[in-house]
Amino acid sequence: MVELPKHLEEVVEFFTKLPGVGEKTAFRQTLQLTNWRSEDLMAFSYALSQLTQLKKCQKCNVYTDTTVCNICASVERYEAKMLCVVETLTDFLAIEKSKNFRGTYFILGNVLNPLMGIGPDEIGLDKLFERITSENIQNLILAINPSVEGDATCSYIRHKLPQTIKVERIGFGVPMGGSLEYLDSLTISKALENRKSL
Amino acid sequence: MVELPKHLEEVVEFFTKLPGVGEKTAFRQTLQLTNWRSEDLMAFSYALSQLTQLKKCQKCNVYTDTTVCNICASVERYEAKMLCVVETLTDFLAIEKSKNFRGTYFILGNVLNPLMGIGPDEIGLDKLFERITSENIQNLILAINPSVEGDATCSYIRHKLPQTIKVERIGFGVPMGGSLEYLDSLTISKALENRKSL
Numbered sequence: 001m002v003e004l005p006k007h008l009e010e011v012v013e014f015f016t017k018l019p020g021v022g023e024k025t026a027f028r029q030t031l032q033l034t035n036w037r038s039e040d041l042m043a044f045s046y047a048l049s050q051l052t053q054l055k056k057c058q059k060c061n062v063y064t065d066t067t068v069c070n071i072c073a074s075v076e077r078y079e080a081k082m083l084c085v086v087e088t089l090t091d092f093l094a095i096e097k098s099k100n101f102r103g104t105y106f107i108l109g110n111v112l113n114p115l116m117g118i119g120p121d122e123i124g125l126d127k128l129f130e131r132i133t134s135e136n137i138q139n140l141i142l143a144i145n146p147s148v149e150g151d152a153t154c155s156y157i158r159h160k161l162p163q164t165i166k167v168e169r170i171g172f173g174v175p176m177g178g179s180l181e182y183l184d185s186l187t188i189s190k191a192l193e194n195r196k197s198l
Numbered sequence: 199m200v201e202l203p204k205h206l207e208e209v210v211e212f213f214t215k216l217p218g219v220g221e222k223t224a225f226r227q228t229l230q231l232t233n234w235r236s237e238d239l240m241a242f243s244y245a246l247s248q249l250t251q252l253k254k255c256q257k258c259n260v261y262t263d264t265t266v267c268n269i270c271a272s273v274e275r276y277e278a279k280m281l282c283v284v285e286t287l288t289d290f291l292a293i294e295k296s297k298n299f300r301g302t303y304f305i306l307g308n309v310l311n312p313l314m315g316i317g318p319d320e321i322g323l324d325k326l327f328e329r330i331t332s333e334n335i336q337n338l339i340l341a342i343n344p345s346v347e348g349d350a351t352c353s354y355i356r357h358k359l360p361q362t363i364k365v366e367r368i369g370f371g372v373p374m375g376g377s378l379e380y381l382d383s384l385t386i387s388k389a390l391e392n393r394k395s396l
Contacts, residue, residue: 005261006263010241028288038250041249042250
């Protein structure tokens with residue numbers, strides 16, 4: 001077999017470590033990179049190296065270039081006194097994209113999972129509770145995905161907060177554009193349970 | 199919308215420039231990278247920057263760390279006096295993987311395409327002819343993919359070489375494991391044309 005340059009093989013190997021990239025795709029992507037202009041390649045390399053320096057917003061944990069992200073710094077959002085708790089940055093962005101929430105966020109980074117050694121400290125619940133107190137949050141929305149661990153995390157948070165704070169979890173049911181025919185029984189059960197009078 | 203760090207956005211943008219990567223995948227991959235250890239991230243970044251320094255084998259054009267690749271340097275392969283012409287590095291690797299060819303290679307990088315301004319000089323045909331003469335190649339195998347341009351390139355090469363050199367093109371027909379039911383008519387016509395007596 002031909003011996004390809006070490007760095008080429010390395011780039012292929014790193015690509016295969018990314019989600020959804022197999023060996024063939026990695027190779028195709030690497031070959032495409034070899035056709036890029038050196039400036040672009042160097043810029044890509046530099047941007048990548050800078051990912052080691054990423055900072056998180058001190059308040060909500062989102063990646064940001066500033067100490068506090070622009071959402072946490074917004075007076076309008078602060079005054080809404082609503083805080084939305086999400087698992088990941090992508091969940092956060094999905095909600096932000098819906099343009100239907102004008103409060104602040106808190107990214108857990110994970111959900112409680114005792115078997116994996118993820119307890120309240122690992123997901124920074126103390127920081128969350130502290131923020132709820134210091135910013136006098138009135139309404140906490142738990143936008144945590146449905147799973148055994150997600151459900152437990154929600155119960156834990158509800159249990160730890162005084163009853164004066166309204167804690168709500170996002171609604172579950174049939175998704176827009178969804179068809180009952182193709183949905184799983186659990187979703188249908190949830191949709192029946194969450195029915196609303198018209 | 200939240201302002202994400204500049205470098206994060208940049209990495210996402212670079213990823214979307216790769217084949218088969220959309221915005222969502224790019225974002226997912228970038229987020230995954232943020233979880234990598236810094237050493238790995240720096241190594242990835244460095245390997246990427248080194249792609250600007252890739253060298254090609256002086257004889258066959260494959261990427262290599264040495265002046266001449268290990269296949270071109272092999273005496274056994276040199277003595278076979280067989281040269282296989284391919285379009286791309288991936289085609290080269292596919293043939294090498296089949297372990298059925300023990301001669302040397304020549305990567306064109308492209309096929310003749312006058313409309314796109316790709317003439318004999320652009321794909322280094324002079325270098326190919328020179329090599330055929332200097333290495334006294336007896337058998338040239340054109341492993342060029344079937345297309346109008348590929349066919350023209352094969353005719354051109356055949357036309358430019360003396361009749362004493364055996365020039366052959368790889369066979370076309372039904373692929374192994376293929377089913378006539380799902381094949382296009384062109385492939386079936388080719389398979390009929392290339393029938394062999396048993």
